[in-house]
Amino acid sequence: MEKVWSKFRIGEKIGLGFAVVGLLFIGVVWHYHQTLQSVLADHRQLQTVFEVRKSLALEIEIEMAAARDAEKDFLILRHEHFADDVDQHLQVLRTKVTALAAVDQQSRQTAEQLQRLLTTYQESFRAVTEAWRSIGLDENSGIQGAFRQKVHRLQELSAQYxxxxxxxxxxxxxxxxxxxxxxxxxxxxxxxxxxxxxxxxxxxxxxxxxxxxxxxxxxxxxxxxxxxxxxxxxxxxxxxxxxxxxxxxxxxxxxxxxxxxxVPNLETNVYKLRRQEKDFLLRGDEAYVTKLVDIARTLRSQIAASPLSETDKALLAGLLLDYQQGFLQLVAQHASIVTLTREVDAAARQIAPLITANVNQANQMMAARVEAITESSQASVRLGMLSMYGALALALVFVITLTRRIVRKVRQMAGLLDDLAYGAPTARVPTLPGGRDEINAMAESLNALLEHRANFLDCWKTSINGLPT
Incomplete structure (x- = not known):
C-alpha cells in the first residue's frame, strides 16, 4: 500500500482525496434521488391505481343506487322514461366497470363478476318492463286497456237497461x-x-x-x-x-x-266488478280475483234469466266474458311480474355486496398502501441519514489518513534538520525507491545530505587524525 501511495504526488493525493470525498457525497445525493424517485413512484401508483380504484368503486356504487331508484320509480309509477333511466345508468355502470378492469388484476376479476351480474340484472329488469308493457303502463294500454274498453262498453249498455x-x-x-x-x-x-x-x-x-x-x-x-x-x-x-x-x-x-x-242490479254489479278489479290492482290480493269471478257468474245468470232479446243477451254476455278473460290474463301476467321482480331483486342483492366489498377493499388497500409508503419513506430517510453520516465519516478518515501520511514524514524531516543543526543525527527518513511523492523526494535528498555530511565528517576526522602532532 505504501508503494502505491508513493507513486502519487502531493497534489494528486489531495486531488484524489477531494475526488473520493466528492464520490461519497455523490453517492449520498444519488441515494437521496433514488429515495425521492421511489416515493414519487409510490405516490404515482397510489394515484393511478388505488385512488382510481377507490374513485371508480364509489362511482359504481352511486350509479347502481341511481339505477335501483329508477327501477323502483318504474315499478311504482310505471312511466316509460324510468325504464330508460335504468338502461342509461346501467350503460354508465358498464363504462365504469370497464375502466375498473383496466386498473389491476384484482380489479379485473371484480369487474368480470360485476359485468356478469349487471347483465343478469338488466335482462331481468327488461323482462319486468316487457311484462308491464303487456299489462299496460297506463289504464288505456295493453291488456288493461283492452278489458277496460270491454267493461266500459258493458257499463254503457247496463245504463240502457x-x-x-x-x-x-x-x-x-x-x-x-x-x-x-x-x-x-x-x-x-x-x-x-x-x-x-x-x-x-x-x-x-x-x-x-x-x-x-x-x-x-x-x-x-x-x-x-x-x-x-x-x-x-x-x-x-x-x-x-x-x-x-x-x-x-x-x-x-x-x-x-x-x-x-x-236486468236486475246489472249496473250495480258492473260497478262491483270494477271495485274488485281496482282492489286487485291496488293490493294484488288473489281474494279479489275470486270475488270478481263470482260477481261475473252472477251477472251471467241475471242476463240469461232476463227478458232481454237474445241479441242483447249475447252482446252483454260476450262483453262480460271478454272482460273476465282479459282480467284473468292480467292476473296471470301480474303473477309473472311478481316472480320476475323477485329475480331482479335477487340479481341486485348479488351486485350490492360485491360493490360494497369492492369499495371496502379499495379503502383497505389504499390505507395499507399509504401506511407502506409512509414506512418505506421513513426507512429511506433513516438510510439516507446513515449514508450521509457514513460518507462524512469515510471522508474524515480518508482526509486524516492522507494528512497523517504527509505530515508524519515532514515532522521526521524537521526533526532530522534540527538534529543536523545541533548534532550528528544517525536516524534516516524512511523512503521508497522510485516514489513520485515530493515528500519522499525530500526525504531521499535529506537522507543523502546526512550521508554526505557523515562521510565528510569521517573524512575530516581521518585527515585531522593523520596530521603530525
Missing part, C-alpha cells in the same frame, strides 16, 4: 190513479199529472236507446190523453168503471217495455 227509476215512477202513477178512483180527490189527478211529467223527464235523461225512448213517450202520451177524461168523469160522476180504460192498457204496455229492458 237501468229502468228502476222509471218503473218506480210508473208504479207511483198507477197508485195515484187508483187513489183517485177510490177517494175522488182532485189532488190525486194533479199528482198523476206531475208524475207523468216526471216520467217524461226521466225518459229523456235516461241512457235507453232512442227507439225505446220513443215507444215509452208515445205510450205515455196515450196514457196522459186517455187519463184526463177518466179522471174528469171520476170526479164528477164517481163512475170509474172498475179503473179500466185505454190509459190502463197504455200503462201495461209501458210496463211491458220497461220489463223487456230490465
Amino acid at each position: 237501468y229502468v228502476d227509476p222509471l218503473y218506480t215512477v210508473l208504479l207511483q202513477i198507477r197508485r195515484s190513479e187508483k187513489d183517485l178512483a177510490l177517494r175522488r180527490d182532485p189532488a190525486y189527478r194533479e199528482r198523476v199529472r206531475t208524475l207523468i211529467q216526471e216520467f217524461r223527464q226521466l225518459v229523456h235523461a235516461s241512457e235507453l236507446r232512442a227507439a225505446v225512448k220513443q215507444k215509452l213517450l208515445s205510450e205515455l202520451a196515450v196514457y196522459a190523453r186517455t187519463f184526463e177524461p177518466y179522471a174528469e168523469n171520476a170526479l164528477k160522476t164517481g163512475n170509474v168503471g172498475g179503473g179500466m180504460g185505454a190509459f190502463r192498457d197504455a200503462a201495461h204496455r209501458i210496463e211491458a217495455i220497461l220489463r223487456a229492458h230490465h
Whole structure:
C-alpha cells in the first residue's frame, strides 16, 4: 500500500482525496434521488391505481343506487322514461366497470363478476318492463286497456237497461190513479199529472236507446190523453168503471217495455266488478280475483234469466266474458311480474355486496398502501441519514489518513534538520525507491545530505587524525 501511495504526488493525493470525498457525497445525493424517485413512484401508483380504484368503486356504487331508484320509480309509477333511466345508468355502470378492469388484476376479476351480474340484472329488469308493457303502463294500454274498453262498453249498455227509476215512477202513477178512483180527490189527478211529467223527464235523461225512448213517450202520451177524461168523469160522476180504460192498457204496455229492458242490479254489479278489479290492482290480493269471478257468474245468470232479446243477451254476455278473460290474463301476467321482480331483486342483492366489498377493499388497500409508503419513506430517510453520516465519516478518515501520511514524514524531516543543526543525527527518513511523492523526494535528498555530511565528517576526522602532532 505504501508503494502505491508513493507513486502519487502531493497534489494528486489531495486531488484524489477531494475526488473520493466528492464520490461519497455523490453517492449520498444519488441515494437521496433514488429515495425521492421511489416515493414519487409510490405516490404515482397510489394515484393511478388505488385512488382510481377507490374513485371508480364509489362511482359504481352511486350509479347502481341511481339505477335501483329508477327501477323502483318504474315499478311504482310505471312511466316509460324510468325504464330508460335504468338502461342509461346501467350503460354508465358498464363504462365504469370497464375502466375498473383496466386498473389491476384484482380489479379485473371484480369487474368480470360485476359485468356478469349487471347483465343478469338488466335482462331481468327488461323482462319486468316487457311484462308491464303487456299489462299496460297506463289504464288505456295493453291488456288493461283492452278489458277496460270491454267493461266500459258493458257499463254503457247496463245504463240502457237501468229502468228502476222509471218503473218506480210508473208504479207511483198507477197508485195515484187508483187513489183517485177510490177517494175522488182532485189532488190525486194533479199528482198523476206531475208524475207523468216526471216520467217524461226521466225518459229523456235516461241512457235507453232512442227507439225505446220513443215507444215509452208515445205510450205515455196515450196514457196522459186517455187519463184526463177518466179522471174528469171520476170526479164528477164517481163512475170509474172498475179503473179500466185505454190509459190502463197504455200503462201495461209501458210496463211491458220497461220489463223487456230490465236486468236486475246489472249496473250495480258492473260497478262491483270494477271495485274488485281496482282492489286487485291496488293490493294484488288473489281474494279479489275470486270475488270478481263470482260477481261475473252472477251477472251471467241475471242476463240469461232476463227478458232481454237474445241479441242483447249475447252482446252483454260476450262483453262480460271478454272482460273476465282479459282480467284473468292480467292476473296471470301480474303473477309473472311478481316472480320476475323477485329475480331482479335477487340479481341486485348479488351486485350490492360485491360493490360494497369492492369499495371496502379499495379503502383497505389504499390505507395499507399509504401506511407502506409512509414506512418505506421513513426507512429511506433513516438510510439516507446513515449514508450521509457514513460518507462524512469515510471522508474524515480518508482526509486524516492522507494528512497523517504527509505530515508524519515532514515532522521526521524537521526533526532530522534540527538534529543536523545541533548534532550528528544517525536516524534516516524512511523512503521508497522510485516514489513520485515530493515528500519522499525530500526525504531521499535529506537522507543523502546526512550521508554526505557523515562521510565528510569521517573524512575530516581521518585527515585531522593523520596530521603530525
